[in-house]
Amino acid sequence: MGASGSGKSTLLGLLAGLDDPTSGTVALNGTVISNLAEDRLAQLRGRTIGFVFQSYQLIPTLTALENVLLPYELNDDSGGQKAGLERARELLVSVGLSARMDHYPVQLSGGEQQRVALARAFILRPPIVLADEPTGNLDTVNGEHILELLLHLNHVEGTTLVLVTHDPALAAHARRVITLRDGLVVSDVVKAAAPPVSAPSVGL
Amino acid sequence: MARLSYGTAARIATRELHSSRGKFTFVIMSVAIGVAALTGVRGFSSAFRTTLLLRARSIMAADVAARTNTPATPDQQAGLKELTAAGNEESPVTEMLSMASSTTSLDPLLVSLKAVDPAKYPFYGTVVLEPAIPLKQALTDTTVAVGDDLLLRLHLHVGDSIKLGTERFRIAAVVEDEPDRLSGSFAAGPRVLLTQRALAATGLMAPGSRVTRRYLFKLPPAKPGQALSDAAVAALKTKLETLLPEAQITDYREANPALTKALDGATGLLSLMSLVALVLGAVGVAMAMRAHLQQRLDSIAIMKSLGAGSTQVMKIYLMQTLLLGLGGGVLGVVLGIGVQMAFPLFLAKLLHLTPSLRLDVHAIGLGLGAGLLTTLLFTLPPLLDIRNVRPILILRRNVEASDDPFTTRMLRKLKGSIAQIVASVFILAGLVLLATRVSDSRQVGEWFAGGLVVVLMVLLAMSAVMLWLLRVFLRGTRLHLPSSLRHGLANLYRPGNPSAALLAALGLGVMQIAAVYMVQRSIVNEMHVTTMENVPNIFLIDMSTDEVMGVKVLLSQQASVKGTPEIVPVVSSRLIAIKSVAMDKLKLQHMGRAGQSLNLTWAPTADAPPPGDKVVEGKWWTAQMAADSASHPLVAIERGRANRMKVKPGDTITLSAQDDRMVATVAAVYEADSRHTFSRAEFILPEPALAGLPVVWYGGVHCDPGATAMLRRVLYEHFPTVTVIDVAATLEVIRQVLLQVTYVIQFLAAFSIFAGIVILASAIAGTRYRRIREVVVLKTLGATRPRIATIFSIEFAVLGLIAGAVGLVFANLLARELLLRVLHFDYQFQPWMNLGTWIAVAMLTVVAGWMASHRVLGQKPLEVLREE
């Protein structure tokens, strides 16, 4: 958690190796990633981290199904297209988009786009999912629905979820809450109790 | 909502220009290159044309000439006076055959007299004399200049005297070259050049003597430093045609068919290139502005949410467009002037001529106007889109329900874009207007303008169909295709994106560039054939039948003679009637040289036209018809002559030769090239039809231009009665001009093709801004750079292949129509050239895409977390 401009997105980016830190190192599951070559890093990131953004970030030229399938295609070299396709469809069904698989992003509402983005984040069963204010662009009803889905998927897939949020109630469910101010960590609270809604999660 | 002043709008516009300079450099460069090509090509070509036409005029020594065999009536003389009073200069040339004799030996000799007014003649070109003195000095009322064959035959020298009629004249000089030798009459006998007054004094022009008069005209200069307008020449021609109905009127563009064709071809091509530059520049602007406005959607939405109305926002972007158009236009004019100045420097060595360079205010104004207007016109549709930008966009990406049936969606789209459609109509109207202003050749301009509308529509439709097909194909197969291929292809089809427009623009560009290349190539090829082939430059007049064999043998022994000489039989005859109407009845109508004698000939082969002649109407006779022609005479007539006589195949003409009369049916109308001796024949009959009539032979042969004097001497020695006319010098002038035309059009075509490629490349480059977001998302999702590169390469390559295919189809159609219909050159489909161009287009598209996008690839993926 933290005020706007406090460095939440910057921290997420560093965690995923989207940017290099000016000083210090970043380690992902024990591997130091801050000195990896760009393409190596991309491959590692693709397999390890799923992303959900505030503004969805779907590829406009691909259909919903193709967007979900994309991480699979970019990172899976086993060539098992079929398995990926099946999983993509399953995920889209589970986020309630079974009827909109062949639609392009512009043909979808914001909530629907974000649901596609959710499915995309989970397709490779990444150990970590990073979500940067995933409900920021949505109205309350849609936002709540997205959160529900996110937490549900997180629970089902058993991933570590790093969620940026402004909602203290939501943060209360997290196992660990990190608060930022002016680019600095001002508090880092680890709770012992398992949260009632989801699997191990971190709320920033 | 306060009203936005233009000043504030301009300030906001400039601020935005400042903040993204890199992007606008593209827009400005597109306009600049288009305008530069336009002003450069136009300015240079008009200067070059002026220079070239000056040379073409020297072949006739005048702008317009009227040639007649009948002396002018008092009325006609008054009419001629009126023409000179109107500012035209006039000078008569009188040609006739006569006897001359040496004052010492009194040997008589048939000579061809040519009387001129040395104060005016020639209006263009120079008479080369030996000793090298001006004509005015050589020709007085008691002196003449003669051909060196006269000196040889009469054993005289410069300074000796000859007798013509009742007068004696001192030979002041030897005539080496006359500019209008090719357009004068090819009469037997050495040349004697004298003044009009001297000819009158000889008393040779008795009534009944056969005299050919040519009235040479020089038009008053249009405006200082400006080329003569074709309209002024045509106007004088029409006046002369009514004044002298008997005369054959020619203007300088008709002086030599090959030259005329070359000039027409070059003019047509040059105006085509100007138009291409114009349209390509416009395309560049349209693509760049479209990409730019798309980028700006968010700031537009913000402005709107802050209370700005559509009109106000449009005002801002209108100001921006005007600034860009003006900037590009000014830069383009400066570049264009640079180009104009650079061309002659590049070409000075090849051309041996420096086109007089003038900074043509008109051309500059046109370039600037074209730049501004095309920028505005082509920015209009994306500008109008601003009205559809809703402020909600800053909060949420556009949400579009799309479960409606296709037709309702289309209808809604149509309704929503009425303004765009109106704008498109304005664009086309504006382009048509510009095209007609820009092209020097009105015909090409009109043709182009009309064609452009159709082509643009068809291109857009074809692009849309191609994309639709691609979509259908993707639908059916997309999940079975390798993913990068699928992704690359999918990038071409995106709902509501400008792929169809980009595709149409690229196709249009490819079409125009390839058409310029094809037309240029065809013209250059034909001109090379014309310039390289052994065009006869020595003519032999009045050979008797028993001399022909000897002449042939002698010519074949000469090393300087190239190819086989063409020897043509000539039978003299008179035209008695056309379609059974006697000539004296026709006399009052405008029939050309009515009732005069004609030269008939026969072809070397019984059933085919002679070399260099092409049947354009009717059919050539068969061997059987030729054999029967003694009883059923047939005739083939040269096109110009047939037009003047108003006859078509199937009509009859009545001829008399010696005391025989024959009624010959016109079998065919043919067109002659200027490369064969037969080109000078206007009436061809089957040989049996002319059997038994007295024949003289004319010959034409190509000799090394440097060795013609030698050849002439050898011929005089062996065949003293045969007249030899040497036109090598004139033909060399023509050859030089043709070569210059080919160099220049190749050079200019290369320039405009290059400019076109640059503009198209920048249009493709304009798509890079939408790629940035895509690259960062892909990177975040784990894509490596090679993978992204593959996806984009496939997209570019397919874009290039589709645009190339569509463009080439139209290029071939355009080039074919232009060459065959308008310019009368050959068109041939070049499979390899087309294939090569196709591949080149695809490769260039990929390269251009990459040149612009490689930096995008290096984008830090962190951008993905930054909200736009």
Ligand SMILES: Nc1ncnc2c1ncn2[C@@H]1O[C@H](COP(=O)(O)OP(=O)(O)O)[C@@H](O)[C@H]1O
């Ligand atoms: N630790 C840090 N050191 C330096 N700059 C930082 C740091 N954290 C954040 N910033 C800067 O602060 C700005 C806002 O950060 P951002 O991550 O976008 O904030 P948030 O997502 O919390 O709104 C960015 O320009 C970023 O570079």
Ligand SMILES: [Mg+2]
């Ligand atoms: Mg943020």
